[in-house]
Amino acid sequence: MAETEKTMGQKKQEQLSYKRTNYFETASAAERKEMYDYAEGYKAFLDAAKTEREACDYCVKAAQEKGFTEYRLGDRLAVGDKKYFINRGKSVVLFRVGSKNLEEDGVRIIASHIDAPRVDIKQNPLYEDGNLAFLKTHYYGGIKKYQWTAIPLALHGAVVLKDGRKVEIRVGEEPGDPVFCITDILPHLGREQMAGPANKLIEGEQLNVLVGGLPYDDKEVNDKVKLTVLSILNDKYGMCEEDFLSAELCAVPAFPARDVGFDGALIGAYGHDDRVCSYPALTALLDGESEHTVLAMLVDKEEIGSEGTTGLQCKVYEDIIEEIALAFGANFRKVKAASKCLSSDVTAAYDPNFPSVFEKMNTAFISCGTAMCKFTGAGGKSGSNDASAEFIGEIRKAFAENGVVWQTAELGKVDAGGGGTVAKYVAKLNIDTVDLGVPVLSMHAPWELISKADLYSNYKAFLAFMK
Numbered sequence: 001m002a003e004t005e006k007t008m009g010q011k012k013q014e015q016l017s018y019k020r021t022n023y024f025e026t027a028s029a030a031e032r033k034e035m036y037d038y039a040e041g042y043k044a045f046l047d048a049a050k051t052e053r054e055a056c057d058y059c060v061k062a063a064q065e066k067g068f069t070e071y072r073l074g075d076r077l078a079v080g081d082k083k084y085f086i087n088r089g090k091s092v093v094l095f096r097v098g099s100k101n102l103e104e105d106g107v108r109i110i111a112s113h114i115d116a117p118r119v120d121i122k123q124n125p126l127y128e129d130g131n132l133a134f135l136k137t138h139y140y141g142g143i144k145k146y147q148w149t150a151i152p153l154a155l156h157g158a159v160v161l162k163d164g165r166k167v168e169i170r171v172g173e174e175p176g177d178p179v180f181c182i183t184d185i186l187p188h189l190g191r192e193q194m195a196g197p198a199n200k201l202i203e204g205e206q207l208n209v210l211v212g213g214l215p216y217d218d219k220e221v222n223d224k225v226k227l228t229v230l231s232i233l234n235d236k237y238g239m240c241e242e243d244f245l246s247a248e249l250c251a252v253p254a255f256p257a258r259d260v261g262f263d264g265a266l267i268g269a270y271g272h273d274d275r276v277c278s279y280p281a282l283t284a285l286l287d288g289e290s291e292h293t294v295l296a297m298l299v300d301k302e303e304i305g306s307e308g309t310t311g312l313q314c315k316v317y318e319d320i321i322e323e324i325a326l327a328f329g330a331n332f333r334k335v336k337a338a339s340k341c342l343s344s345d346v347t348a349a350y351d352p353n354f355p356s357v358f359e360k361m362n363t364a365f366i367s368c369g370t371a372m373c374k375f376t377g378a379g380g381k382s383g384s385n386d387a388s389a390e391f392i393g394e395i396r397k398a399f400a401e402n403g404v405v406w407q408t409a410e411l412g413k414v415d416a417g418g419g420g421t422v423a424k425y426v427a428k429l430n431i432d433t434v435d436l437g438v439p440v441l442s443m444h445a446p447w448e449l450i451s452k453a454d455l456y457s458n459y460k461a462f463l464a465f466m467k
Contacts, residue, residue, distance in 0.1 A: 020368045023405040023453035024265065035456040038283075039267060042455060043257040045279050046269045047173070050252045051156045052090045052300045052310070054170075055114035055275060059092045059282050059298060060084055066286045068094065073319060077327035085320055087300075089158075090115075090310040093320055094285050095295035102330040106338030107321055108294045108466050109431065110285070111312065111422050112278040112345065113302035116271040117141030117444050119148055119182075119207055121157070121249040126211075126241060128226040133212035137251065138204070141303030145202040147445050148251075149184035153209060157249035159239060167237045172254040179254045180209050209251050253446040265367070265452060272448040274302065276438045276455060277344035284462035293324065294466045302345070302422055312422045318429060333430075340391070341433040342465055343423035344458070347371045347409045349439030349449075357416040364409035364439035366450075369457040371409035373435035378418025385423035387434035395434060395465065402464035405457050409439065436461060 006014070024032065049055035063084045071083035077097055085093040091114065098105075118140050125135040139145065154172025161167065172179040184202070185193055193201055215224035216231065233239040257269035281296045288294070301311030308314065325335040350363045364371035374392060377384025399406055411419050427433040438458050441449040 020365060020407050021405050022365075022367050023369050023451075023457055024367050026405065027453070035452045036264070038456050038459060039452040041283070042276070042279050043267060043269070046257040046271055046275060049114070049275060050116075050154070050173075050271060051118075051250060052115045053158060053248075054156065055278065055298070056086065056090055056092045059094065059114075059278075060086060062282060062286060063094055068286075071095075071320075073316075073323055077324060087314075087316055088310050091297075091299040093295065093297050093317065094282065095293065095320075095324070096285065096290070097324065098291045098293040100291050100293065102293060102325055102328055102338070103334040104338060105292055106335055106340060106431075107324065108290070108292045109297065109321075109339060109341040109426065110281040110295070110462055110465070111297045111299065111341055111343050111426055111433075112281045113274045113300065113306075113312075113422065114278050114298050115141075115300045115303050116252075116273060116275065117143045117303055119143075119153075119209065119251040121155075121209070121244070121247070121251065123245050123247070125244055126226055126229065128223040131213065131215070131225060132210060133225045133229045134208040135211055135249075135251075136205075137207045137209060139207060140250065142444055144198070144445065145204065145207060146184075146198065148207060149182045149202055151181065151446055152179040152254040153181055153251040154254040155180060155209075155211075155249060156252055157247060159237065159243050159247040159249070161238055161243050161246075162240070165238070167239070169237060169249060173256075180211055180251060182207055182209055182251075255447070260449060266449050267452060267455070268447055268449050270446055270448070272438070272440050272450050273346045273443055274344070274437070276346060276440070276450050277458060280455065280459035280462050281344055284459055284466060288463045288466045290466045292466065295321070295324075299422065306422055306425055312425045321429075336430050339431045340394075340465075341423075341426045341431050342395075342436045342462070343385070343421050343426060343433050344437050344462075345421040345423075345435060346437045346440045346443060346450075347373055347435075348411050348443055349441045351441055357412045359410065359413045362408065362410045363412070364407055366439055366441065367453040368407045368439075369405035370436055370454060370461045371407050371439050373409050373411070373421075373437075376411060376418065376420050376423065376435055378420075379415060382418075383420045383424065385421075385427040385433055385435070387423075388432065391432040391434060395436075398464045398467070399461060402460065402467065404461045404464050405453075406436075406461060 068082040081097040212229040216227040253270040260266040260268040306312040375384040375386040
C-alpha cells in the first residue's frame with residue numbers, strides 16, 4: 001500500500017467525524033489578505049465609535065455613502081429602496097427592500113448592539129479633594145471594577161446646555177489631547193485591599209475619574225482646582241456646572257485598536273463586545289446583494305438588559321418591520337412568522353490560562369470561525385432563546401453552500417456562569433432566531449482580543465444569510 005493511500009478507517013473517520021477548522025489554516029493567501037484588509041476597516045471603526053452615539057453616526061455616514069437615505073415611520077417604500085432609521089441618535093436600523101414576497105419570505109434580520117461596558121459620569125459629578133479635581137461615576141454594564149484603574153481614559157459624550165444647544169465632547173483620543181484616569185492605591189499600603197475578594201478591591205464609589213490639578217489663580221475663591229476645570233469646560237464648550245444635569249458623558253479607554261502578536265493575527269481593543277458583530281452586520285448589508293428584504297438592527301442598552309427607548313425591548317424595532325409589511329399590503333403576522341434572525345453577539349473564547357471554566361468540546365476556539373450558540377442563558381438555560389434544529393439546519397446549509405467557516409459554542413461550563421443576548425426579544429415576536437458571533441478573549445475588560453479570521457468569518461456568514 002502506498003504511503004499516501006488512506007485506510008478504510010481513515011476514510012470513514014474523515015467522512016463521519018466532526019472537527020473544528022482553523023480558518024487561517026484553510027484560507028488561501030488571497031483570502032488571508034482579505035481578512036487582514038477587512039480588519040483595517042474594522043479597527044478604524046472601533047477608534048471612531050467608542051460610544052453608541054458615535055457608532056450610530058459612523059453607520060449612518062457609511063450608509064449615506066452607499067446611497068442609503070433616511071426613513072421615517074410612515075414613509076412610502078418601494079422595492080429596491082435602501083434606508084436607515086435613526087433612533088434618538090443612539091441606535092440605527094438599516095434595511096434594503098427586496099423583491100421576494102414578504103408573507104412567504106419574511107425579512108432577514110441581523111440584530112447586534114453598539115453599546116459596551118464603560119464608566120458613566122454622574123449627573124452631579126465634579127468635586128475637589130486633596131488638591132485634585134474628580135468626576136464621580138456610575139459604571140455601566142458588567143465590569144471588573146479593578147481593571148478600570150490606572151489606565152488612560154478618554155471622555156466622550158453629549159451635553160445639552162441650559163439654552164438648549166447640544167455640544168459633543170471627545171477628549172483623550174487625539175495626539176496632544178490630555179487623558180484622564182482612575183487612581184489606585186500603591187501595593188505598599190494595599191494589604192487590606194488585597195486581602196479582600198476581587199469584587200471588593202475597588203468599590204463602585206471609588207471609580208472617580210481624575211480630571212484636574214491646577215488651582216485657579218485667585219486667592220479669594222474656594223475649590224480652586226474645580227474652578228479651573230469649570231473654566232476650561234466653559235471656554236471650550238460653553239458649559240457651566242449645572243449643565244452636567246443634562247449630559248451623557250462616559251469614560252472609555254483612551255488607547256486605539258492595535259494588532260496583537262508578532263503575526264498580527266489578533267486585534268486588541270476596547271469595545272469588541274459587540275462592535276465586532278455590528279461592523280460585519282453593517283458592511284454585509286451595505287456590500288451584499290439579495291432578493292430578500294434584509295435588515296440590520298444595531299441597538300443600544302444590551303449591556304443593561306436592552307431596556308429603554310433605544311434598547312431592543314422598545315417597540316419601535318417591531319414597528320419598523322410592521323411598516324415594511326404595511327407598505328406592501330402584507331399581513332404583519334405572516335411576515336413575522338416567515339422572518340429569520342441572527343442575533344449577533346460575542347461569545348467566550350477558550351482561554352488556556354483559565355481552562356477550568358470551559359467545556360472544551362462545546363466551547364468556541366480562537367480563529368475557528370464565527371460561533372453559533374443554539375442557546376445562551378445560565379444554569380438550566382434560564383433566560384435563553386433555544387433555537388430549533390430545523391432553523392439551525394437551514395443556516396448550516398447556507399453556510400456550507402457559501403464556504404463559511406464556523407463552529408458551535410456555549411458560554412463556558414453548564415454551572416460556571418452564563419450570559420444572555422437580545423435573541424429572546426426577537427424570538428418573542430415569533431421570529432426564528434439563533435445566536436451567532438465572534439469569540440472574544442478577556443470579554444468586558446477595557447482591552448479585549450479577537451481573531452481577524454473570526455471577524456472575517458462573521459462577515460461572510462452574514463453575506464450568506466442575506467443571500
